[in-house]
Amino acid sequence: MSLGLGQLFYVLLFFINGIAVLSEDRFLARIGWSAQMETNGFGGDPQSQSVKNKIINLISAVRTLMRIPLIGINVVVIIYELILG
Numbered sequence: 001m002s003l004g005l006g007q008l009f010y011v012l013l014f015f016i017n018g019i020a021v022l023s024e025d026r027f028l029a030r031i032g033w034s035a036q037m038e039t040n041g042f043g044g045d046p047q048s049q050s051v052k053n054k055i056i057n058l059i060s061a062v063r064t065l066m067r068i069p070l071i072g073i074n075v076v077v078i079i080y081e082l083i084l085g
Contacts, residue, residue: 013073019062020070028059 022028049057 010077013077016062016066017070017074019059020066022059022063024063028056
């Protein structure tokens with residue numbers, strides 16, 4: 001079994017879906033990864049930010065920017081799987 005482009009697309013889609021559904025109140029704030037808890041926020045010097053701050057900003061950006069496109073992409077993938085299986 002080799003990892004083709006189709007399987008790579010599914011893995012990437014599942015990973016982005018997982019990031020998009022993370023609850024900031026229930027999960028991220030409990031482990032200290034909430035965007036509201038950050039003092040630096042967005043912007044600033046990227047070299048001075050820690051890896052944790054960069055990951056928090058990435059999670060927040062994915063949740064904000066990919067919410068609507070993920071709905072459409074998921075619908076297309078579901079229809080594709082139902083029709084062509």
